[in-house]
Amino acid sequence: MKWGWIILFSISALSAQALKDQLTQAGVYEEKKQYQEAVTLYKEILNSKGIDKNNKFDMYLKIADLELDKLARPDSSVKYLEMARKEFSDVYRRMDEVFYRLGVANEKLGNYQEAAEHYQTVAVRFQKSKYLSDALDGVERVFRKNFKDYVAFVGEEPITRLELERELENIPPFAKQSYETEEGKQRLLKNIIQKKLLVREAEARKLYMKSSYLDEVQRAREQALIRALYNEVSGSITASDKEIKEYYENNKDKYKIPASVSYKAIVVEDQTKADSVYALLQKGMDFDTIFSRYNVDEQLKASSGLKKDVLQGARPEEVVKTAFNMKVGQVSKPIKMEKEQKYTVIKLVDKKPESYKPLEEVKDGIKKTIESEKAKKSWESLLDTLWQKYNVRIVNEQQK
Numbered sequence: 469m470k471w472g473w474i475i476l477f478s479i480s481a482l483s484a485q486a487l488k489d490q491l492t493q494a495g496v497y498e499e500k501k502q503y504q505e506a507v508t509l510y511k512e513i514l515n516s517k518g519i520d521k522n523n524k525f526d527m528y529l530k531i532a533d534l535e536l537d538k539l540a541r542p543d544s545s546v547k548y549l550e551m552a553r554k555e556f557s558d559v560y561r562r563m564d565e566v567f568y569r570l571g572v573a574n575e576k577l578g579n580y581q582e583a584a585e586h587y588q589t590v591a592v593r594f595q596k597s598k599y600l601s602d603a604l605d606g607v608e609r610v611f612r613k614n615f616k617d618y619v620a621f622v623g624e625e626p627i628t629r630l631e632l633e634r635e636l637e638n639i640p641p642f643a644k645q646s647y648e649t650e651e652g653k654q655r656l657l658k659n660i661i662q663k664k665l666l667v668r669e670a671e672a673r674k675l676y677m678k679s680s681y682l683d684e685v686q687r688a689r690e691q692a693l694i695r696a697l698y699n700e701v702s703g704s705i706t707a708s709d710k711e712i713k714e715y716y717e718n719n720k721d722k723y724k725i726p727a728s729v730s731y732k733a734i735v736v737e738d739q740t741k742a743d744s745v746y747a748l749l750q751k752g753m754d755f756d757t758i759f760s761r762y763n764v765d766e767q768l769k770a771s772s773g774l775k776k777d778v779l780q781g782a783r784p785e786e787v788v789k790t791a792f793n794m795k796v797g798q799v800s801k802p803i804k805m806e807k808e809q810k811y812t813v814i815k816l817v818d819k820k821p822e823s824y825k826p827l828e829e830v831k832d833g834i835k836k837t838i839e840s841e842k843a844k845k846s847w848e849s850l851l852d853t854l855w856q857k858y859n860v861r862i863v864n865e866q867q868k
Contacts, residue, residue, distance in 0.1 A: 487513065487523065494530075503538040507531055525562060528552035532569055542576040549573065564594035571606050580613040619657060622664045632657055701850060702843035707835045715834050716827050723825040727780060729791040730818035732773040734758060735765035735810050742802030742811035749799045755815060764810070777820070787812050795819075 490513050497506035513519060514527040528548050536545035549570050556563065571586035587610065590603035597603070612630040620627040635656060636647055647656045675681055716723070732755055736742050745762050749755065759773045768775075782788045784805045794800060794816040802811045 487516075487519065498534075501538075503534050507534050507539070510534070521556075525552060525556060525560075528555075529565060529569070532573070536569070536573050536576070542573040545573040546570060546577070564590050564597035564599060567594070568597070568599040568603055568606075571603065571610075575606065575610055580610045584610045584614055620661055622661060622668070625664070627657070627660060627664075632660065635660060698843075698847060701846050702839070705839050705842045705846065707838035707842070711838055712831055712834050713827065715838055716830065720824055723830050725820075725823045725825060727792070727822045728777040728820045729788070729794075729816060730774065730776045730778065731787075731791045731794075731814045731816045732759070733765075733768060733775060733787065733812050733814045734763045734773055735768060735805075735808075735812050736762050737764060737810055739802060739804075739811055742813055745813045746799065746802055749813065749815060774817070776818075784808070784812070787814060790814065791816055792819075 490509060494506045494509040494513070497503070497509065510527050510530045514524060514531070519527070528551060532545040532548045532552075535541045535548065549566050552566050553563070553570075556566075567586045567589045571583045571590070574580075574583035574586060584607060587603045587606035590597055590599055591607060594600065612628055612634060613626075615628040615630045617629040618626045619629050619632055632653065636644065636653070639647055639656075646652050670676070734745050734755075736745060741762060745758055748758050756772060759768075763769065763773060778788055778791065780788065780792060784807065786803050786805055790800050790803055791814060794814075796816050796819050798816050800812075800814045800816075802813055804811055
């Protein structure tokens with residue numbers, strides 16, 4: 469009896485190792501872009517005896533994904549997804565993965581009603597699914613195709629009013645106004661139709677087999693996938709109130725508001741007139757009246773002599789330095805401006821000490837900064853692990 473258990477255990481271990489070897493080989497096929505060979509091997513694994521439930525489910529998904537994404541056979545993808553659905557039943561814990569893929573494959577096939585139903589199933593029954601957000605987008609997307617208010621047909625393919633409105637939404641704000649009239653919408657519809665006609669003609673000429681097309685599609689696909697991966701990595705990143713407050717305290721100089729002064733100035737040509745201006749202001753005469761009579765600085769006329777929120781070190785240096793040493797309401801003695809060879813008399817109207825922007829005012833900006841830094845670190849960490857995960861080897865030309 470003891471030997472029987474040992475034999476059974478050995479057979480089980482061998483079977484597990486064989487499965488591992490087959491999965492490894494299928495992965496190699498995928499890396500070499502030998503997708504048909506990978507599908508064939510996955511089908512062998514799927515039909516082998518002794519494969520456990522989880523591995524079998526994974527094989528259905530593997531085959532469906534390769535058929536859909538790599539071999540461009542969405543109908544075959546649907547076939548294997550329906551097989552998984554039949555074997556595992558709709559209550560299986562991972563069935564959201566099947567329903568979402570059924571939505572994608574049927575959408576590619578133009579079966580918009582079926583696609584909508586599968587997306588809705590994910591949205592309604594699988595609230596914690598990682599595909600929930602994408603399923604909701606899918607529902608909205610195919611709804612525009614299912615909507616029966618048609619505005620045109622290209623052959624048997626309808627263009628719905630919702631599609632036309634969505635196209636209008638995608639136009640940049642500065643150009644949208646010209647398309648919002650009935651005439652503009654007809655022009656937009658014509659553009660949509662022409663685009664579909666050109667795509668159909670390109671397909672009829674089988675230009676999708678051109679190497680230039682394949683290269684461009686591959687580049688676009690890579691860029692879209694990288695963006696999707698980045699969004700997934702960064703999507704759950706957030707900054708807590710504690711982190712925001714700590715960042716604010718540690719980087720407070722970024723939010724410093726420097727001291728400033730506001731003053732009214734009257735510029736005259738010589739010391740004698742400057743003394744007269746000073747005397748009149750000391751007696752309490754109206755500043756604007758004196759300014760209009762004596763000021764010779766053309767630039768000051770537009771603001772009636774007011775210089776607002778002037779920072780330390782600003783020009784003219786002699787005047788600004790004096791202003792920072794005055795009290796609000798005080799009138800300065802005549803100040804000689806060496807560079808202009810003129811004189812100025814000023815009256816200080818406001819003085820603001822150095823301060824800091826309040827946390828509430830800069831909180832949103834800090835939150836974005838923290839989240840951006842976290843996303844960058846997560847992205848770099850992911851890249852480091854991927855070098856190991858996918859066994860990167862750089863060939864040194866000098867060693868050849």
